[in-house]
Amino acid sequence: MIELRNVTKRYDTTVAVDDVTLTVPDGELTILLGPSGCGKTTLLRTINRMVELDAGEVLIDGQSVRSTPPEVLRRHIGYAIQSVGLFPHMTVRRNIGTVPRLLGWETARIEARVTELLSLVGLDPVAYADKRPAELSGGEAQRIGVARALAADPPVLLMDEPFGALDPINRERLQREFASLHSRLGKTVVFVTHDIEEAVLLGDRIVLMREGRIVQTGSPEELWRGPEHQFVRDFFGDEFGLRILSRHRIADLKPGAAPQGASARVHLDTNLRDALAIMVTESVERVSILDGERVVGGLSFCDIVTQVRESL
Amino acid sequence: MLTTVMGPYLSFRPNRIVDGLSQTALEAFGPLGWLALALWALSALVALTRPRAWTGVARAALGSGAVLTLLAAAGAEAASFAAVQGAAARTSFGASFYLALLAAFLVSYSASAETPGRRGRTVIALFPIIGLVALTATGALAELGIVREWVLTRPTFVRELRRHLFYALGATGGAIALGIPMGVLSARSRHAETAIMGSLNLGQVFPALAFVGIMMPILGALGDRFSAVKALGISGIGWAPVFVVLLVYALFPVTRNTLVAIRQIDPAVLDTARGMGMGRWRSLFEVEMPLAFPVVLAGVRIALVQSTAGAILAAFVGGGGLGTIMFFGLEQTSMDLVLVGVLPIVALALVFDAGLRVVERMAGGSEESYA
Numbered sequence: 001m002i003e004l005r006n007v008t009k010r011y012d013t014t015v016a017v018d019d020v021t022l023t024v025p026d027g028e029l030t031i032l033l034g035p036s037g038c039g040k041t042t043l044l045r046t047i048n049r050m051v052e053l054d055a056g057e058v059l060i061d062g063q064s065v066r067s068t069p070p071e072v073l074r075r076h077i078g079y080a081i082q083s084v085g086l087f088p089h090m091t092v093r094r095n096i097g098t099v100p101r102l103l104g105w106e107t108a109r110i111e112a113r114v115t116e117l118l119s120l121v122g123l124d125p126v127a128y129a130d131k132r133p134a135e136l137s138g139g140e141a142q143r144i145g146v147a148r149a150l151a152a153d154p155p156v157l158l159m160d161e162p163f164g165a166l167d168p169i170n171r172e173r174l175q176r177e178f179a180s181l182h183s184r185l186g187k188t189v190v191f192v193t194h195d196i197e198e199a200v201l202l203g204d205r206i207v208l209m210r211e212g213r214i215v216q217t218g219s220p221e222e223l224w225r226g227p228e229h230q231f232v233r234d235f236f237g238d239e240f241g242l243r244i245l246s247r248h249r250i251a252d253l254k255p256g257a258a259p260q261g262a263s264a265r266v267h268l269d270t271n272l273r274d275a276l277a278i279m280v281t282e283s284v285e286r287v288s289i290l291d292g293e294r295v296v297g298g299l300s301f302c303d304i305v306t307q308v309r310e311s312l
Numbered sequence: 313m314l315t316t317v318m319g320p321y322l323s324f325r326p327n328r329i330v331d332g333l334s335q336t337a338l339e340a341f342g343p344l345g346w347l348a349l350a351l352w353a354l355s356a357l358v359a360l361t362r363p364r365a366w367t368g369v370a371r372a373a374l375g376s377g378a379v380l381t382l383l384a385a386a387g388a389e390a391a392s393f394a395a396v397q398g399a400a401a402r403t404s405f406g407a408s409f410y411l412a413l414l415a416a417f418l419v420s421y422s423a424s425a426e427t428p429g430r431r432g433r434t435v436i437a438l439f440p441i442i443g444l445v446a447l448t449a450t451g452a453l454a455e456l457g458i459v460r461e462w463v464l465t466r467p468t469f470v471r472e473l474r475r476h477l478f479y480a481l482g483a484t485g486g487a488i489a490l491g492i493p494m495g496v497l498s499a500r501s502r503h504a505e506t507a508i509m510g511s512l513n514l515g516q517v518f519p520a521l522a523f524v525g526i527m528m529p530i531l532g533a534l535g536d537r538f539s540a541v542k543a544l545g546i547s548g549i550g551w552a553p554v555f556v557v558l559l560v561y562a563l564f565p566v567t568r569n570t571l572v573a574i575r576q577i578d579p580a581v582l583d584t585a586r587g588m589g590m591g592r593w594r595s596l597f598e599v600e601m602p603l604a605f606p607v608v609l610a611g612v613r614i615a616l617v618q619s620t621a622g623a624i625l626a627a628f629v630g631g632g633g634l635g636t637i638m639f640f641g642l643e644q645t646s647m648d649l650v651l652v653g654v655l656p657i658v659a660l661a662l663v664f665d666a667g668l669r670v671v672e673r674m675a676g677g678s679e680e681s682y683a
């Protein structure tokens with residue numbers, strides 16, 4: 001668990017982070033979200049002491065981060081940033097092995113770990129281990145960046161707009177892969193972004209910030225159902241509901257009766273936003289739900305609209 | 313091209329001091345002179361044809377061949393002149409020879425530029441070297457003035473060459489030892505940069521000889537005051553003032569390139585190095601220095617070439633070096649002797665330059681690096 005207590009950071013005249021108190025639960029993916037310049041990066045970097053505080057304290061598992069020398073602390077916290085920052089003169093293998101090397105692991109153990117991590121981020125270890133960063137595409141480089149951050153299996157992972165520089169197709173693919181990676185690994189992740197879609201897609205919790213302060217904290221559904229400020233509504237906009245739909249699958253709803261006769265069919269795993277899109281495209285109010293090849297029920301336009309607000 | 317054959321080519325003098333007789337290549341060599349002219353003409357003819365893979369090599373071969381022919385002929389003439397006049401005879405090259413040399417160099421250079429493959433370019437560079445070595449080995453050049461002077465000065469030559477290398481390599485070594493830390497320091501702090509680069513810039517604009525003049529009394533006083541300094545052989549005269557001045561000059565490219573190289577590293581790379589838990593020193597040695605290496609090496613190359621040429625300075629204040637031979641030649645108005653001092657300096661500088669460029673390329677540096 002990461003606790004930030006009354007954290008403040010000033011630069012000359014600007015107050016980058018203004019008296020922020022926040023608890024990041026273990027195993028969750030917490031998003032720091034807000035417009036550019038609102039202090040997300042600064043807040044993130046107080047956790048691994050890349051930014052030293054002017055006031056307040058940061059605790060990890062009840063222990064102040066100041067009680068550990070910064071270099072030692074950082075070796076136990078994963079760190080990945082938008083511009084990746086791979087070392088251009090080192091192979092992929094050596095890049096990924098950086099923190100294990102700093103921790104004094106044996107060569108064989110590092111080697112095994114590099115292979116494991118490359119597979120984990122979806123790259124062929126044989127093909128990629130000896131490449132140089134200059135030979136990688138943006139998406140590949142970012143995968144390596146994530147692998148490098150995970151190398152020493154740190155319990156906490158800090159990520160600053162890691163997919164921000166990618167083209168939309170690659171970004172979405174990496175977001176989905178990362179979401180499934182996170183659900184498998186169960187790391188505590190603090191993830192900075194200014195992209196609402198990314199925040200709603202990935203976040204277990206969203207911390208919405210403005211001008212160095214937290215506006216509201218909660219799951220995407222909580223922020224959607226119960227915005228505490230006009231700013232929350234304005235920031236997420238009218239599409240917020242649609243984005244929430246994309247977080248849930250048909251399987252999450254109570255199925256209704258299957259429609260009679262020929263109708264459009266959607267699979268149980270389809271997300272609600274896509275299901276809605278199919279209804280609009282096919283001009284039907286009700287679709288059949290498939291589990292494999294079998295029809296297991298039906299879903300109507302009304303089901304989506306009413307159930308989402310009540311039960312998700 | 314014609315002037316190279318028609319102009320004053322060789323001068324024959326009974327000894328070093330008296331004025332001699334000038335001859336053009338055609339007068340001196342007869343048929344061999346015409347052969348050289350024909351080679352030149354052929355080379356020009358090749359230059360007019362459409363460039364193909366082999367034309368550059370052919371052109372360079374013909375050009376080098378012309379000059380080598382002239383050289384061989386000059387050697388033969390010198391031998392027959394010496395047979396008449398005895399050991400004091402000097403057969404020296406005139407302006408036309410140097411023009412021919414320049415022309416051959418330009419031809420080879422342009423031919424090298426139009427030759428696509430690396431192998432072709434190597435061949436072009438090897439033509440004149442192999443030719444020269446062959447002529448020397450067969451003794452064809454032994455009676456030329458420049459060779460005679462070289463043979464006469466050989467004992468001093470070796471000593472002065474050693475001293476010259478001491479200045480050039482010593483100053484460069486010192487610049488590496490001091491300049492790289494100074495560059496790192498400058499890259500880390502703006503204050504350090506202002507102080508260090510400011511004073512090095514000041515050193516740069518000082519005329520070298522005036523600088524030596526300033527160092528002499530300072531080092532002299534130091535030597536008189538502290539016996540430890542004196543024990544090192546440091547005093548107002550001799551090697552120390554020149555060494556210090558060369559060192560200051562050499563510091564500039566090394567320090568500046570180190571500074572620039574570190575500054576131009578992607579900030580994200582430094583940020584992740586720190587973020588993953590590298591300390592300052594580790595980041596310096598594992599990330600910053602390796603990334604800066606090719607550019608720093610370019611600075612070292614510049615320092616070395618500059619010091620090799622600059623070490624001539626030492627001759628002005630009795631510090632030795634190849635400059636001494638050059639000055640001796642100037643005093644005696646013997647162009648041959650001047651060349652015995654100067655040619656090795658040029659050759660050394662070229663060899664150092666080429667050698668370090670190869671290392672740079674292997675280290676992944678770009679061709680044009682902050683010269």
Ligand SMILES: Nc1ncnc2c1ncn2[C@@H]1O[C@H](COP(=O)(O)OP(=O)(O)O)[C@@H](O)[C@H]1O
Nearest residue numbers: 011014015016035036037038039040041042043
């Ligand atoms: N090193 C710094 N020096 C001066 N001002 C800074 C520095 N880092 C951030 N700031 C300022 O602090 C504020 C918050 O910055 P940042 O945390 O990077 O915002 P975000 O990541 O949300 O875009 C901005 O106004 C920014 O200009």
Ligand SMILES: [Mg+2]
Nearest residue numbers: 040041042192
């Ligand atoms: Mg930011």
